[in-house]
Structures are given as C-alpha cells and as structure tokens.
Amino acid sequence: MADVALLAGVSTATVSRALRRAEAVSPQLRERVLRAVDTLGYVPNPAAGGLAAARTRTVGVIVPSLVNSFFAATLDAMAERLAPRGYQIMLGNSAYSQDAEDALVNSLLSWSPAAIVLTGQAHSRATLQRLLGAGIPVVEMWELGENPLDSLVGFSHRAVGRLAARHLLDRGRRRIAFVGAALDEDRRAAQRGAGFAEVVRESLGATPLIVSLPQRASAATGGRALADLLERRPDVDGVAFSNDAMALGGLFECQRRGLRVPERLALIGFGDLDFAAWSAPALSTIRPPRREIGLAVADHLLQRFDDPSAGPTTIDVGFELVPRAST
Amino acid sequence: MADVALLAGVSTATVSRALRRAEAVSPQLRERVLRAVDTLGYVPNPAAGGLAAARTRTVGVIVPSLVNSFFAATLDAMAERLAPRGYQIMLGNSAYSQDAEDALVNSLLSWSPAAIVLTGQAHSRATLQRLLGAGIPVVEMWELGENPLDSLVGFSHRAVGRLAARHLLDRGRRRIAFVGAALDEDRRAAQRGAGFAEVVRESLGATPLIVSLPQRASAATGGRALADLLERRPDVDGVAFSNDAMALGGLFECQRRGLRVPERLALIGFGDLDFAAWSAPALSTIRPPRREIGLAVADHLLQRFDDPSAGPTTIDVGFELVPRAST
DNA sequence: CCATCTCTTGAAAGCGCTTGCAATAGGCGC
C-alpha cells in the first residue's frame, strides 16, 4: 500500500480511503490511486485491514448440510453475489447439531465478520446472546417464523405442508399421508408435516397419518417409509414426501410393487430437484426458491453494508406448487 | 490475550506460544495458561494472528460447483477434519471457469492461507505461478494425472471410463456408447469418455460412440442424450453415463419407451449417488470415494502443517465398481 | 476583503497478535 501511495503521490491514508470509501476522496485522486493499484497489481491484505478496522469483509454462513442440494444452491447464489463486492464466505457445517452450531458461531465471530447467516430459527441461548452482542447484521434463512433475531429470509414450511395436503385433496385423494425422515432433527421438515396434519384435521376431520424413519432423508428412506406405510394402511391413495429425494424412492417402490402412479397412489415431493421434471411419471412437487434465498440474503446484506442505518427486514420469498403427472 | 497473560502470571509471548506451539513452553505454565484461557473465555483474534505471522489458519478451497454433490461431500469431509484443528475453510466456486478460478486464487491468497486446494489439474499459467510463489502446500484433487503442481489426491477418470466399458463388455454387450454432458467444460467427464473410447477401440476394433449434449449434466440431459442416441443407433445395447444423475434420466427414458433394463439396454452410471441403490432396477455404477478424498486432503495438509519439512505426495484413492441390476 | 465553513488530505496512533533476540535459570561435566 505504501508503494501505491508513493506511485500515486499521496499518503497511505488516501489510498485506503480511495479503496474503501470512494466518495471520501476527490475524483482525480481516486483515479490516480486506482491506476497505481492497477499497475502495481496491489492486492490489499485483508488480515491487516480486519485488524485495523475490527471488521473483515467476510460473511459467516452456517448450513446444516452441504450434501443437501437445497443449501448448496443457496450458498452458490450467495457467493455469486457477494464475491464481486469483495466479500468472502466463511463456511460452517453444523451437521444439524446445535452444539456444533454454537462452536461454529464462536469461531466465525472471532474473524469479526461483516455479517452472519444462519439456517433456521432454532438457536441456543448462548449463540443468540453472542450474535446480538456482535452488533452485526444476522440473517436467519429458510424459515419464516415469529420473532426473528434480526433479519429473516425464507418461507413458511407449514404453508408448504398445507399446500401439499390441499393439492392431494384437490386431486380427489382422501386417504393421504405425510412421509418424512429424521423429523426430530430437521425442524423444517417437521413443520411441513405439521402443516399437512392441520389440513387433514380441518378438511377430513381425520387423524393425520405421519410416517417418519429415523434415518436421514434419501431415496432409500423414502422407499422404505412408503413400504411401512402401505403395510399399515394399504388403502392410502396419496402421499406427500418431505422432499423429492424421498419421493423418488417412493416412486421406485411403487414401480416395484406395480402400483400405478398416480392412478393408485398420488405422490408429491418438495424441492423440485433436477430429476423431478424428468421422472416417469414426472413428479409433482413444491418448489422452494433455493437460489433466490441466497440472492435475497446477499442483496439485503450488501444494502446494509452500504447503509449502516438500514435495519433488519423479513422477506417472504414464497414457494410454488409444480403440479405434474404424479398427482 | 493481555488479560490471559495477567491472570496466568506470564507474558503475552508465553500465552501465544502456549497456544500455538505447545512444546515450546513448560508443561506447568502451559497448564496455567490454558486454565486462564478457559476461565476468561478468551478467543484469539485470527486477523491479528494472521497479520503478525503472515499466515492464517485458513485453507482456501476452489470447487467448480457446489450443487454437484461430489464436491459437496468432499468439502463436508474436509471441513469435518480441519475444523477441530482450528482451520477454517474459505470457499471459492469457480463455476467451471478458469477466469473465475484465477480471480478466486488471487483473493484467497490475499488471506495468507495455510494451504490451497484446487479441483482438477487444469489451471492457468498465472495461477500456477502465483501458487508456486506462495510457498504453501497446494493440493489438486479429483484427478490423477502427470506433473502435479504439488500434492495430488484423486483417481484416474480414464480408468473409470475403461472400467465402465469393460463392465458392459463383460455383460455381453457389444454395441455400447458413452453419454456425457458439457464434455468441453468438464475435463474429468471427458477423461472418462476417453477411457471408454480406448476400450471400445482396443476390444471391439470399432469406432467409439460418444454422445454429449452442451447442457450441464442432469437427469433431463441424460434422458435427452439417450433419446438422441437411440435415434442414431437404435441397436445400441449398453450405455455408460458420465454420472448417475444422467443415468437416472436415461433409466426413466427407457421406462417411457418401454425398453427393458438391462435386457434390452444395460445402463451404468458414475457416482453411486443416493438413489442408485434404490432405483428400479438398481443402478450399476462406479463409486468415487467422495468423502475419502476430502479426508485424505485434510489429513495430508494437517501432516504438512505439523511438519513443514514434509513434502508433497500423490495419493491414488481409487474407485469401485458397484454392479447392480441395471447391467 | 475578511471571517467562517466545508471539503480534502496527511500524520500518526494503534488494531491484537507473533517471533527474533536477549536474558535468566537450571543442569551437567570435570
């Protein structure tokens, strides 16, 4: 930076200002500084900047899983938006564990990030306290409940569950069930199940049928859970799966048993994963805006970085029913 | 840190040493320091440490895609191993673009990372130079070619392609083809195709049949490419797909056309994704050790961090044929 | 034309650690 300052004939203070807060420097000087930066190929040292400013251009993001392509897509989109503005994502994988999340929040905060992004709204007291104390924007994403910690970007999983149930009812199904996996761990899946149950109670006055295996969601889990279900309630005629991977497993299980979809059994998933539009029959599903969540989070953060007086917001990104041949 | 030093009755230098290089401090003092750290809840400021040491406890990782669950699993495993040792992953998504990779390497290096991990072995001159100049461990993963830049952890995609072809031959198929997607972008998929072609030439003396659509790999792409193929060569009796997602699309396409798998057409994929074991029929595939790559990379790096005299290595993590009902 | 204000800029003081170097304290051989 000293070299740049020398070449541009200014002080390092001016170089710093020209790079960080362009409006604080006269246009011609800024131009000179930028040229010098360019010819010297100067790249600022973020550790030094972070130390001096007590704030780094990083955003800490904690997701419960990467292999789950929901969050991968969100992360992709977020990085895409943040990178050009010089923000680096620091990734934490909580593996659906609150203890792990606590530790991650701690270590991410030690970097003095510009913001923290968490998945969901269930956090430990200690984490809440630390986050509040950090005085930086905090975004909870992929949920849309009450009392956000700060900002919130997501949609209602209860509403997703309700929509799935209503869709099956619309298709004339009356003996319907919800199939999930690890519902004790995956709060959002559980919320979808709860929404589904509500509609069953309200519209059919029946006791909702919810099946959940302890294993993580996967095609195999979906297939096995459906097999269980058919054992217990052979007359079921519509099933909502907690996600498309499980629905795919269910579809294969139907093929194996010779159950026609949707004639004998209507199937709906959640996620609109890659294969859903192409399966035979094509899978009805509910599409969450995976990338849009990332974009919305990033845009909101950039706005708050630019204008520190801007406060938190709650953004409902919604979701979409994608009816296809399987229902 | 000054507080910790005060409480432990030592200098900050000793605290730093006790925390960083335990063996450089007498056991009883280290014990005292650790206790003080604990009671005060002290968390070191990595930006300050990075500035002073010209090295941060971060590992820069560049992957071409996150939505692709191959790299997600590798990343997961790597983080799992690195996090307990206090190393933070800084993620870069190159989106299969070399220019993007260049920019990412630049910005990751500005953090003075402890190491850089890249996907594949194709990098620009500038990146190579910068990486070499950084004087830190560099790992290329997911390939296993000649002339590694430094360390290399992967397997031979050519060998995967050869194995797929041989497996189809073993199953008595003679009119076989390889179906890929965006082979110009995805070097590793192209290598698998090349390996497949070699075997076709060697064993059948025939001109290899390789189909590739310009779109990214997906179930839809796989299905469409298979449709194309069947149009051009209706008598094809065995197909290797460049990955399981495409193979799944191919499987559905077969169901749609009423082609029996494997009797009429044998299908083999690559990846052993979640659904492969559960599809109907279950999908034969070749399993790359997705998580093992991440673990091997992390373990290798930790070893080199501990013992700076340790040099680069090349690790062949291999792969495995998983024959199932689809062939 | 002078006093007052506003806008730019530079000087310099750190930000919180790490580490080279010097000092001190034991340990050991003779």
Place this chain on the structure above:
DNA sequence: GCGCCTATTGCAAGCGCTTTCAAGAGATGG
C-alpha cells in the same frame, strides 16, 4: 565449585492496514 550449554521466558519490534484528529485549501456570505 565453576564454566558452559540448553531450555524457558520476557521484551519489544513490527505485521499492513484504518481512522481520528488536525491542518490546509477553497468556497461562501456579510
């Protein structure tokens, strides 16, 4: 018991930036 060596420890100088504060330069108004 003395001198030398090694193992520990502290001192203090930065690491490369950001930002506060003060000063200088124009702009503005009476």
